[in-house]
Amino acid sequence: MCGIVGYLDKKSGPKYPIGRPLLGMLQALSCRGPDSAGVAIFGPPSDWHIRVSRPEGLDSESFIRELRKLGVAVHRHYDNGVYDAVLSKKVAIATLEDQIQLALPGTEVICLGRCLDLVKQVGSPEKLETTYEISKMTGSHGIGHTRLSTESRVDLSHSQPFWAHGVPDLATVHNGHITNYHKLRRAYEQAGYRFYTENDSEVIGVYLRCCLEHKLSLEDALRSSLDDFDGSFSYLVASEDTLAFVRDRYGFKPLMVAETDQFVAIATEEIALRQTLGEDFVVYEPAPGSVGIWHTQQPALVCT
């Protein structure tokens, strides 16, 4: 199971209250997965920022103090042990996560970037709204996930969306099972890539990171994933200016898409689109083995 959603606003720019349709669609799909919920929302570029969770056994004051030594200035924290911080200009972005892991082992870096705001936690979409007020979040596009755990633990780390560690402003959500996950993971670990969870969906971000580091475009990476991933998958990817879906060659996992002059909306089931956005548009099931890509402020590119 699991439910995934995506939304891109074509008209209003980065101040669109994107959290509202994402929350509505997640609520409609919450019966597909009660274990955890999350959204990744993309707004205009701001200062470099990071969201981290405090490791167990470390008190809040020490955690904030140690982060400050690394150039990470906490400006807000939540009751669930999650901290928001901005980065000083001296911070080396590429190596920051390694530095944090070295100084504060067990810290979870939830997201890092200039556009990306990613929140997730164990529990329902309603609970996510209570903690983070996602209905008030603004941006031009975003993705969301509601999870039914089948293979790995139910905790913050194993919840989705996943930030693609090492690539600022890139996030994924996945419905399905990447069955060659262990084989891919072994190969990536031998090549020096680090995995932070036991969730097979994490490999999508690592795969995309590796492709981008080998100078493939995001579009080409998404297309080549159809050959390199085995199993059932409908997954969504969002970056600073892109929203995309990929659907496995057999169409094992459902996915529905609607596009109008106003928006692109994607959801696991049509019920999410109808209950949130109404009846005044056509919905289609993209062909198995297809990739759909939309850029903010640019015409759509849909390829099969």
Add this chain to the structure above:
Amino acid sequence: MTCSIDCHGKTTREINRAIRQAIAAGEREIRTLHPDARHNLGVALLEPVRIVYEGSVGYYCAGMIDGAHVEVHGSAGWGTAESMLDGTVVIDSNAGSGVAASIRGGTVVVRGDAAARAGVSMKGGTLLIGGNCGYMAGFMMQKGKIVICGDAGEALADSMYEGVVFVGGKIASLGNDTVVEEPTSGDESWLATLLHQYNLRSPTHFKKVVSGRKLWNFDKKDLEVWKAAL
């Protein structure tokens, strides 16, 4: 007399109970408002009633019905009308995967496109698709007719036992043990009547796909066909 059921704020069970209560009370025309693509609406109805869904429906709508006339003024999700015995299901927009799977009789009409695995394992009846359809339509069908006005996806009618598939557009690839024939004049007049009945535009020419019957019995001479099928 028409009875209206507003789905807004109701659970699937409450909607289906309201439909059944209306039928039991003698209603023969039921309008269902705001279905919002909910799953499992109006399944296994055995009475010859007319049900109109004023909007999209989710998975398995009208499955296992026997004699009802169902109209969907929107799109339909996976497995719509699956295993129906008799009746009519007309979907104005697109249909999800597995539409009309395993039907035994009646007619299913998709005015838009149908996704993958349409009409798999059909045991009778007719599936009419106004647009294109995805891969493996008519897989292992045993009886009945599928009409695709647009293009058909890969492995069309793979391993069909019997039945017939008409395609107006391109066929991405034929399934195992299928043969393409020219439609007979009888086929053409049946197609023209069917398309006229549902007000769908006829393509200029239909290809007719039937079973090659090589997979009916094992024969060493056809080993290559068996290898490909299995």
